[in-house]
Amino acid sequence: MQLKGFMFDMIQNELEDAVGRENCSTREADKLVHGVDYYWLSRMWADRGMTPPEADIIVCPKNAKEVSSVLKIANYYKMPVTTWGGGGGTQGGALPLAGGIVLDTKRMNEITEFNTDSMYMESGTGAIHTHLEWYANERGYATMHYPSSQNCSTLGGFLAHRGIGVVSTKYGKIDDMCLSMEVVLPNGDIINTSPVPKHAAGPDLNQIFIGSEGTLGVITKAQMRIYVQPELRWFRAFLFKDLTSAFAAGKELLTKIKPSCMRLYDEAETVSLIKKIVGVERKGAFMNLALEGMKDIVAVEQKILFDTFAKYGAEDLGSDYGEKWWKEKITFFYPGHMMDIPQMFGTMDSVATYSNIEKIYWAMKEAVETNFPMAKFIAHFSHWYEWGAMIYDRFIVDNPPQDPHEALRLHNQIWYTGVRAALANGGVVNDHHGVGVKLGKLMKEQYGPAMQVMEGLKRQLDPNGIMNPYKLGL
């Protein structure tokens, strides 16, 4: 279709009619800022002075009704719609790669219910997550969802890609925290998922839309769990002789108690972390964890922790590191504290059973270091379950190609190589950053014929294929 001239003005007027003229923009500045998210490739592209992917129009609806109107218009004209929350995603999931409409959700930020009887809060999905945390804290509660991106990302963004926070081992991922959602389907119908997440009324609609990255509709409102603040949050750090013993200790601990936070670092990261704590470089596997809740229960858990870890020869390194880490847990996300351009980097997180997780670590490390000798490989394991753990493995290239096409090629090659090593050893495409455009092509490699379930949903719900094209492999 022709999106210029007379017809574009006509469509623009329809969208303005739907959300208000002041909430529709064709300003070049607005298009440019929606063309760069936290994806390394989009940042590199802008850094090299290349034109970012651009939408034709940005719309900012206030509620599900307005979203519905926008999607009906988009469907009629078969215009692509890319939903944008905070743009804090690393997989390019929010980039408007096919042009069309960017549907920015941040005006849908109203907190509509704070229910301490049933321990949830209801909010528009455009709310910045830290604002939800402030709201809960002000009333003596907490969201317990603390990813590094909490300041910049929206609730909807976290739901869209199945986000996770640093205390997930006790409180769960974002998909564990969601009770119910309001969703606008691509045809404009407004639906609600089941009133509660646990039931036997068929498949869980929440879990169909959570993680769908804007390809199946727009999540406009959600009821999210709230938690009482713990009486005590207590940190302890340990040094194991190697990853194997640390995994064994962690696995056993999870059969007895649930720390809120568990972070195990590989040898490369351990060496630098330990030097900061004890002043000298030491090899091994460093683990920092937190126990929290009622003081009396934490006291019992502390004994179980020490007894369990002693069996595996863990050296107790005290609480100072953990307390400092907690205070500064998102500081590393600020410029100057973490990797940034000109470095090339990526976090190829995966998750697997205890039988496979260490195998994945060694396979990914070997695949990256062997095929890309210019890349450093580091990893930690920061979300633990009774059955397995998540690996947060990163590659870093200090001097990537300046040519944007070459840099893009190298970046993708490292990603494909690393993630395929994870898939070959029982891992998944991603643990908690999502798929986006970056990993879409690998979805079929993970799922095989199971992918037809997602493709069938996509065909049925979005027959015109307007919702977030080129994402999730759909």
Add this chain to the structure above:
Amino acid sequence: MYYTDSDKRTIDNCRFCFMCRHVCPVGMVTGSEANNARARAELISLVNRGFPYTADMAEVVYECALCGACTTQCCTGFDPLPFTKHARMAALSEGIAPAYINELLDRIEENGSAYPAVDNPELAEELASLPEKADVLLFLGNAAAVCPESAVAAVRLLKKAGVTFAVMKEEPDCGMDLADLMGPAEEARQVLLAAAEKINAVGTKTIVALSPDSAKVFLREYREWGAPLNAEVKTFPAFIVELWKSGALNFKNTGETVTYQDPFRLARELHETEAPRELIRACGNLKEMYRHGEEAISCGEGTIGLYRPDLTAKMAARRMKDAISTGAMTIITACPTSCAALRSAEGLTVKPLEVFLLEHTC
């Protein structure tokens, strides 16, 4: 040519960092992706890489309230305000600044100030008896035009404390608005130089700046821009605290529950959060908003209200909700433009600090 090396370093660090978006008061009310430091940095970084500097980019640059919440929030210490001001200077120089900015600048050039002439009989009566010169100069700034009741109360408080002070009959514009609108442009510097010359001619030892806007520009920009003042500058709350502690003023505590809105110039730029609180606690019961002090969320005060009153009204309405949630019936402000902004929102009674204090003197 418009950006310093420090600007360029800040721009390139902020352009991909989304970590302060949650504190941007403009972004909070518009929901626009363009309204945060990251967006401005990204746009200017693209300009620095060959993209044209367009009128709508300049519009984004002027949509910033310059409240400094992003600066206070940054763990690394980057300050996006200087490059934002330099981007404004570039926009004006390249003729792409929004029309409403040019109209405002024309008005300032024509009238010598962004504010209408003061025509308040009560204030005029209070000022009539004051000497032309004294060791203490009360600089009314925009209070006289924006919130004359605070100026009247300030004069009465000083009289009650027995302070011998002067107020300039032809008070010059302090230049804060120009500095915000133009950045460190030569035209703005000339206004500051002229104002400094007039103020210095009073021969005072202490300047008490009633408006935080004036205090900020006196304490931060004048010396830096080569227009030093030959007197010590104090904010009004800090000066009143001195008088109170010396016994020149006494307050009675009525137990009234109030909340307090920190003006960003006072709290973040001058790091003065305690003086107003000490005074408020001496008069009543202070209930804090969740985000307060240097972390306070702007209510739309400052220069932005002169050219984007729509944004100021939205920010004030948002902040008023925070104030209401404290359970207080009154919100105290220590800034004329904060007072005016908050009064545009429905909710609590908005009272200037000076009026509140005068009511509680004994």
